[in-house]
Every structure is written in structure tokens, then in C-alpha cells.
Amino acid sequence: MxxxxxxxxxxxxxxxxxxxxxxxxxxxxxxxxxxxxxxxxxxxxxxxxxxxxxxxxxxxxxxxxxxxxxxxxxxxYETRLQALVTERDRRAEEAAAAQARFSSALAQISVMQTELLNSEDRRRELETGIEVIQSTLRRTMNQRQDLSQRITALEAAVQNGTSVAGATGSVSNEALDLLASALADTAAERDQIEADAQSAIDRAAELELDLRLMEERNDEIFRQLEEAMMVSVEPLDNMFRAAGLNTDTLLDQVRRGYSGTGGPLTPLQFSTNGGEADPDTARANELLSSMDRINLYRIAAERAPFSMPVRDNFRFTSGYGMRWGRMHYGTDFAGPVGTPIYATADGVITHAGWSSGYGRLVKIQHEFGIETRYGHLNAIRVQEGQRVSRGDRIGDMGNSGRSTGPHLHYEVRVGGEAINPMIYIRAGQDVF
CATH class of the missing domain: 1.20.5 (Single alpha-helices involved in coiled-coils or other helix-helix interfaces)
Known part of the structure; x- marks a missing residue:
């Protein structure tokens, strides 16, 4: 120390x-x-x-x-949201334009049907007129030939100084005058027949020209309509194929549910003799078949979940796939509590209530074995067994069940197997 x-x-x-x-x-x-x-x-x-x-x-x-x-x-996020809003508006404008083109094509088809019917009527009239003219021409030629033979016989009788019946003897002045008058009448009638025949030939040529011009005009109308049908049908084919759906099976299933006949899309049949249809009729029926395919696609598109379940402002917070070591079977759309949730296709409500981790859950059964699920809702606005259409409001966004914040968990299942919902959404955005 x-x-x-x-x-x-x-x-x-x-x-x-x-x-x-x-x-x-x-x-x-x-x-x-x-x-x-x-x-x-x-x-x-x-x-x-x-x-x-x-x-x-x-x-x-x-x-x-x-x-x-x-x-x-x-x-x-605001930039991405603005880009999504701009993309949505552009898709909406494209859908409106496609609808306008579809309506225009329908109107053109209706006009085309009317023109085809009128053209067929005119064609029949022309064929009837040509047949009448040909019959008149044949009758005229036969009459002309008979008159020529009669004139030849009369001239021979005059030269021989015999009667028309072939009797010998001199011919009186009265018989000569009568013969001259008959010859003059015969010559006048012959000239009139020749004039009528030439007029009939000229009229037949005019009718053939009108018929050819009408066929060329019909061919141009057919070509434009065929191009319009190709432009309209191909994007729909690609949309359903991008969603993994077999288009032939899909259309057959829709066609079985809508099997009535009659109306503007009934195939045309102009032949009355039981033979094969002419090329114009075949092309018209092909166009009507394309129109029928578009109508079937429109019906199928209403019954498959190609639209968005959320239309207000939102952001994607989690996609389909592995997340935190577990499989996430849907897509999450985050937004404020109470944001409207809409059905993405026509269908029937098979569940509307609480479901463990999903919280408040709505299930919709659609055509073609497709089911959609809407989880973590704050409120449910439908009941089990209720039929809904695409765009109907079925609930409000919430935070029920196992959830870290207000959002919508959206699933698409085909035959009970979950698939990525964005496959359908992106396929629909490419068309609508």
C-alpha cells in the first residue's frame, strides 16, 4: 500500500x-x-x-x-403501379377496339349475307333470262330456216311457172302479186328475226359481263371478310393454347351446351338439285363457321378465369411457387382492407365461409373443370349455390386467417391441381 x-x-x-x-x-x-x-x-x-x-x-x-x-x-412501387394502370388501360382500349372490330365484322357478315342472297336471286334471274333468250334464239333460227325453205320453194315455183302445190300451168297476175306480197312479208319478218337475234346476243353478252363483275366484287368481299376472320380468330386460339387448354375439346364442350340451330349463322344452301355447293357458297359457309368459332370462343372466355380479381390499385407481394421452404399455390395481391374482389369468370359458388389458414374463403366452380379460390377476405358478399358472372363483386380484401397483412390470396385449380394463376391472367391480357 x-x-x-x-x-x-x-x-x-x-x-x-x-x-x-x-x-x-x-x-x-x-x-x-x-x-x-x-x-x-x-x-x-x-x-x-x-x-x-x-x-x-x-x-x-x-x-x-x-x-x-x-x-x-x-x-x-408507385412507378410499377402506374405502369400496371397504363397497361390495364391499354388492354381495355384494345379490348374495346376488338369488340368494335367484332361488331363491325358481324355487321359486314349480315350485309354480306343479304348481298349473297340478292346476288343469288339476280343470278337465277340472269340464268332464267339467258335460257329464255336462248330458247327465243333457237325458235327464231328455226323460223328463219323454215322461211328460207319457203322462199326457196316459192322462187322455184315462180321460175318454173307452176303453183305452190306443184301444178303446171301459167301463173296469173293475181297469184304473182300475192306471191310478191308474201315474199316481201317474209323478207321483213326475216330481217326482224335477225334483228331480234342480234339484240338477244348483245343482251346475253351484257348479262355475262354483269355476272362476271358481280363475281369479282363478291370475291373481293369474301377476301376482306376472310382476312378479318383470320385476324379475329388467331389471337383467341393463342390465348386458350397459352392457358394450356385444348381448343378443339373446349369448343366441342361449349357447342354441346349451345346446340340450337337457325339464325344468321346457319350455313347457306343455294343448290336445289342436290349437287355440291358452288365455290361462293362454300366460302360463305366457311366464313359463317369462323363466326361460329368466334362466338364459341366468346362464350368460353366468359367461363374461364382470364380476368383480374382486383381492379383497384394493388401490388404483387408473392407469386406462385416455393416460398420459405413451402409451396405457395397462388398469387397475392396486396391492397387496403375493403378493396373490392371480383369473380374472374362465370361459375357457381361452392364455398363461402371460414377455412382454417385461408380465413374467409370463396370458391367458384367454373366450366372445363376449373376452380378459383379467393382467400383472406374481410367480408363475403355471396352465398353457396349462387351463380355469378365474370366481374361480379364476391367479397372485400382483408387480413383473415394466416396472413401478415391485408391482401388477396388468389388460386386457380384445374382438375383439382393448382396452376399458376398468372398463366390465365397474362393470356387474357394479350387479347382483352
Missing amino acids: ARLHAALEKRFPERRLFLRSDTETRFIRLRSEMQLFVWTAGAMVLAWTIITTAIVMMDSIGAGNFRDQARRDQIE
């Missing part, structure tokens, strides 16, 4: 603190140990102050970085 005190005396020599008043003077002795304790306590207070200040500054800097990152994330 003596050595320790001597060492402290070198660093902290003993000091005295004098306190003087009017009547007396006192002092306080500051030993080396006391000075060491005060110095150590001051150093500890200073170190604590520095460390605390550093921690506060680091927290402040970290909070600023978090705020900046959150601001950048918000800007990025």
Missing part, C-alpha cells in the same frame, strides 16, 4: 482546497486515492457520454437510411 500510495503521489500529489469565510478559513484535503477515484469516475462518465452519443447518431443515420429506402421503395 505504501508503494501504491507513493506511485499515486507521483501522478496525483495531495492537494488542499481552501474555503475562506469572514471569520475563519477551512481546507479540504484531496488525497491521491480520492483524486484517482474522481478522475476515474469522470473518465467513465465521459466515455459513457461518447458511446451514448455515437449510438444515438448511428440510430439517427440508420433511421434516415431506412426512410430513404422506404421512400425509394414507395417511388418504385
Whole structure:
């Protein structure tokens, strides 16, 4: 202790603190140990102050970085949301344009049917007129030939000086006058027949020209309609194939449910003799078949989940696939509580209530073995057994069940097997 005190005396020599008043003077002795304790306590207070200040500054800097990152994330989300809104508007405009083209094609088909019927009527009239003209021409030629034979016989009788019946003897003046008059009438009738025949030939040529022009015009109309049908049908084929659906099986199934006949899409039949249809009729029936295919596609599109379940502002928070070591069978759309949720296709409600991890869940059974699920709802607006159409509001977005925040868990199942819902959504966006 003596050595320790001597060492402290070198660093902290003993000091005295004098306190003087009017009547007396006192002092306080500051030993080396006391000075060491005060110095150590001051150093500890200073170190604590520095460390605390550093921690506060680091927290402040970290909070600023978090705020900046959150601001950048918000800007990025808003940019993506604006891009999605722009894309949605563009798809809506394309869908409206496609609907307008479809309506225009329907109107053109109706006009084309009317023109084809009128053309067929005119064609029949032309064929009837040509047959009449040909019959008249044949009759005229036969009459002309008969008159030529009669004229030849009369001329021979005059030259021989015999009667028309072949009797011999002189011909009287009255018989000659009668013969001359008959010859003149015959010549006039022959000239009239020739004029009528030439007129019939000219009229037949005009009718053939009109018929050829009408066929060329019909061919141009057919070509334009065939191009329009190709442009309209091909995107629908690609949409269903992109969704993994067999188009032939799909259309057969829809056709069985809509098997009535009659109306503007009934195939045309112009032949009355039981033979094969002419090429124009075959092309018209092919166009009507394309129109029927478009109608079947339209019906099928209403019954397959090609639309979005959320139409208000949202953001994708989780997609289909592995997540945290487990399979995530749907797509999550995050948004405020109460955001409207819509049916993505026509169907029947098979479940509307609580379902463990899904929370409030709605299931819709669609055609073609397709089922859609809408989980974590805040409110359900449909009942089991209710039939809904695409675009009907079925519930509100919520946070029920196993959920970390308000969002919609959307699933698509085909034959009980879950598939990526974005396959259908992207396929529909490419067309609608």
C-alpha cells in the first residue's frame, strides 16, 4: 500500500482546497486515492457520454437510411403501379377496339349475307333470262330456216311457172302479186328475226359481263371478310393454347351446351338439285363457321378465369411457387382492407365461409373443370349455390386467417391441381 500510495503521489500529489469565510478559513484535503477515484469516475462518465452519443447518431443515420429506402421503395412501387394502370388501360382500349372490330365484322357478315342472297336471286334471274333468250334464239333460227325453205320453194315455183302445190300451168297476175306480197312479208319478218337475234346476243353478252363483275366484287368481299376472320380468330386460339387448354375439346364442350340451330349463322344452301355447293357458297359457309368459332370462343372466355380479381390499385407481394421452404399455390395481391374482389369468370359458388389458414374463403366452380379460390377476405358478399358472372363483386380484401397483412390470396385449380394463376391472367391480357 505504501508503494501504491507513493506511485499515486507521483501522478496525483495531495492537494488542499481552501474555503475562506469572514471569520475563519477551512481546507479540504484531496488525497491521491480520492483524486484517482474522481478522475476515474469522470473518465467513465465521459466515455459513457461518447458511446451514448455515437449510438444515438448511428440510430439517427440508420433511421434516415431506412426512410430513404422506404421512400425509394414507395417511388418504385408507385412507378410499377402506374405502369400496371397504363397497361390495364391499354388492354381495355384494345379490348374495346376488338369488340368494335367484332361488331363491325358481324355487321359486314349480315350485309354480306343479304348481298349473297340478292346476288343469288339476280343470278337465277340472269340464268332464267339467258335460257329464255336462248330458247327465243333457237325458235327464231328455226323460223328463219323454215322461211328460207319457203322462199326457196316459192322462187322455184315462180321460175318454173307452176303453183305452190306443184301444178303446171301459167301463173296469173293475181297469184304473182300475192306471191310478191308474201315474199316481201317474209323478207321483213326475216330481217326482224335477225334483228331480234342480234339484240338477244348483245343482251346475253351484257348479262355475262354483269355476272362476271358481280363475281369479282363478291370475291373481293369474301377476301376482306376472310382476312378479318383470320385476324379475329388467331389471337383467341393463342390465348386458350397459352392457358394450356385444348381448343378443339373446349369448343366441342361449349357447342354441346349451345346446340340450337337457325339464325344468321346457319350455313347457306343455294343448290336445289342436290349437287355440291358452288365455290361462293362454300366460302360463305366457311366464313359463317369462323363466326361460329368466334362466338364459341366468346362464350368460353366468359367461363374461364382470364380476368383480374382486383381492379383497384394493388401490388404483387408473392407469386406462385416455393416460398420459405413451402409451396405457395397462388398469387397475392396486396391492397387496403375493403378493396373490392371480383369473380374472374362465370361459375357457381361452392364455398363461402371460414377455412382454417385461408380465413374467409370463396370458391367458384367454373366450366372445363376449373376452380378459383379467393382467400383472406374481410367480408363475403355471396352465398353457396349462387351463380355469378365474370366481374361480379364476391367479397372485400382483408387480413383473415394466416396472413401478415391485408391482401388477396388468389388460386386457380384445374382438375383439382393448382396452376399458376398468372398463366390465365397474362393470356387474357394479350387479347382483352
